[in-house]
Amino acid sequence: MSRKTHKTNQQNDGDERDKALALPAHVAGRAGLAGSDTLDRLVETARDYAKASTTENTNKAYAADWKHFARWCRLKGTDPLPPSPEMIGLYLADLASGAGSSLSQSACRPLSVSTIDRRLSGLAWNYAQRGFSLDRKDRHIATVLAGIKRKHARPPVQKEAIQAEGIRAMAATLGFELRGLRDRAILLVGYAGGLRRSELVSLDVGKDDTIDSGGWIETHDDGLVLRLNAKTGWREVEIGRGSSDQTCPVHALEQWLHFAKIDFGPVFVRTSRDGRHALDTRLSDKHVARLIKETVLKSGIRADLPEKDRLALFSGHSLRAGLASSAEVDERYVQKQLGHASAEMTRRYQRRRDRFRVNLTKAAGL
Numbered sequence: 406m407s408r409k410t411h412k413t414n415q416q417n418d419g420d421e422r423d424k425a426l427a428l429p430a431h432v433a434g435r436a437g438l439a440g441s442d443t444l445d446r447l448v449e450t451a452r453d454y455a456k457a458s459t460t461e462n463t464n465k466a467y468a469a470d471w472k473h474f475a476r477w478c479r480l481k482g483t484d485p486l487p488p489s490p491e492m493i494g495l496y497l498a499d500l501a502s503g504a505g506s507s508l509s510q511s512a513c514r515p516l517s518v519s520t521i522d523r524r525l526s527g528l529a530w531n532y533a534q535r536g537f538s539l540d541r542k543d544r545h546i547a548t549v550l551a552g553i554k555r556k557h558a559r560p561p562v563q564k565e566a567i568q569a570e571g572i573r574a575m576a577a578t579l580g581f582e583l584r585g586l587r588d589r590a591i592l593l594v595g596y597a598g599g600l601r602r603s604e605l606v607s608l609d610v611g612k613d614d615t616i617d618s619g620g621w622i623e624t625h626d627d628g629l630v631l632r633l634n635a636k637t638g639w640r641e642v643e644i645g646r647g648s649s650d651q652t653c654p655v656h657a658l659e660q661w662l663h664f665a666k667i668d669f670g671p672v673f674v675r676t677s678r679d680g681r682h683a684l685d686t687r688l689s690d691k692h693v694a695r696l697i698k699e700t701v702l703k704s705g706i707r708a709d710l711p712e713k714d715r716l717a718l719f720s721g722h723s724l725r726a727g728l729a730s731s732a733e734v735d736e737r738y739v740q741k742q743l744g745h746a747s748a749e750m751t752r753r754y755q756r757r758r759d760r761f762r763v764n765l766t767k768a769a770g771l
Contacts, residue, residue, distance in 0.1 A: 409582065440732055450748040451655075459530075459561075460603070464605065466523070467527040467531060469527075470523075470524050470527030470531065471485075471528065471531040473524075474496060478492065482650070485534065487537055488528075488532050488535070488537050488538075489545075490539075490540065490543035490546050493539070494548075497521055497524075497525065497546070497549050497550055498553070499551060500515070500524065501516065501521060501522075501553045501556075501557060502515060503515040515557065517557075518553060518554050518558045518559070518681045519561075521553060525550065528539060530747055535688065547579075563726070564718065564719055564723050564726065565718040565719055565721045565726070566723055566727045567596070567701075567706070567723045567726070567727035568727060568731050569731045571704070571727070572592060572593070572652075572727060574704035574706065575697075575700035575701065575703075575704045575706070576593060576651075576652065576657075577590050577651075577704070578703040578704050579592075579700070582680045582684065583664060583665060583676050583681060585663065586657070587661050587673060587676065588696050588700075589657045589661075590654070590657040591662070591673060591693060592696065592697075592731045593652065593658075594629075594644065594654045594658055595693065595721075595724045596654070596724045596727055597645075597740045598642045598644050598654070598728075599642070599725045599729065599743045600631075600633075600642070600724070600725070601635075601662055601721065601725065602694060602721035603690045604619060604633055604635060605673065605690070605693055606673050606688045606689065606690050607620060607634075607687075608620050608621065608622060608633075608673065609670060609671055610622060610662070610667060610669055610672055611668060614669055614671075615671060615687075617695055618671075619634050619635075620633035620634055620635075624659070624681075626646040627645060628643060628644050628646050629643070629644040629655050629658065630642070630656070631642075631643075633744075639713045640744050642742060642744075670685065671687040672686060673687070673688045674686055674687055675687075675688060683717070690721070693721050694720055697719055697720065699721060700714050701715060701719045702715065702716070706719075725743060728742065728743070736752075
């Protein structure tokens with residue numbers, strides 16, 4: 406079996422990144438080489454670091470991208486390796502037209518431009534792990550993608566921000582049993598910290614408590630300091646105490662940790678069916694999304710809309726957008742809290758806050 410055929414047969418197992426990290430052939434072939442055990446251990450260490458180079462969600466998305474593309478290639482009678490700019494251009498066109506978004510026989514809706522762009526990034530990453538380089542500037546790819554963007558691009562659909570009165574109403578729908586204490590802490594800490602769902606559920610009580618930790622908490626008299634290993638690197642998030650215990654994120658977190666008897670490991674964990682005991686299992690970030698939608702419905706936010714529309718308006722990003730839109734402080738403090746590299750990114754989260762603050766019409770004399 407040729408090396409190319411072997412790789413093709415292995416494309417669905419999700420381990421190509423590991424296979425790309427190995428001893429050079431001239432070293433691996435020398436049996437009994439002094440220090441070979443040490444080199445083998447270093448290969449395993451390098452593979453562990455490679456796995457940590459991207460988040461679990463990103464790894465899953467990239468794996469799904471490759472699986473879809475590889476199957477598309479097989480149905481077209483071609484091979485995904487080595488990369489062919491011509492075939493990738495056709496694949497992108499297929500996704501944009503709707504025929505390639507699903508491999509079933511039924512007709513499908515075209516994928517959005519952002520999803521197609523993400524698929525292309527996933528393919529480029531997968532090719533790199535297999536030792537190939539994908540030139541996204543090749544005319545067969547770049548011109549097709551430019552045409553797709555010109556023809557199909559739409560303004561980004563932003564989730565609605567949850568304002569301060571909204572988050573208070575959502576927290577008020579929760580009870581004071583163990584599960585209610587936990588969910589209240591999730592909402593208030595997530596809102597005050599401007600945290601992503603993944604950042605919330607990856608928190609540990611202390612440093613190095615678990616191997617899958619994304620950060621830890623430090624409690625002070627005036628509030629919390631979160632040490633987060635975020636997308637852009639390590640950063641600190643300060644969460645001060647609120648004006649009342651009912652809406653204070655620090656108090657809510659302290660109540661949850663106290664009654665759940667958590668002093669080590671993940672901060673936010675599952676509870677038993679009866680809601681009386683905290684379990685060891687870390688919550689999924691999907692719980693945060695479900696929690697936001699459930700409490701939005703219960704609290705009556707945007708009750709003027711049908712339930713389906715209300716659910717579509719809000720997501721985990723509504724917490725970050727809510728902080729950015731509601732906090733009446735200098736913009737640079739909001740930018741630091743959200744961990745944004747630029748003020749422009751922060752402004753994307755500020756729903757309607759800055760509209761017409763500067764009136765250029767009047768400034769121009771009209």
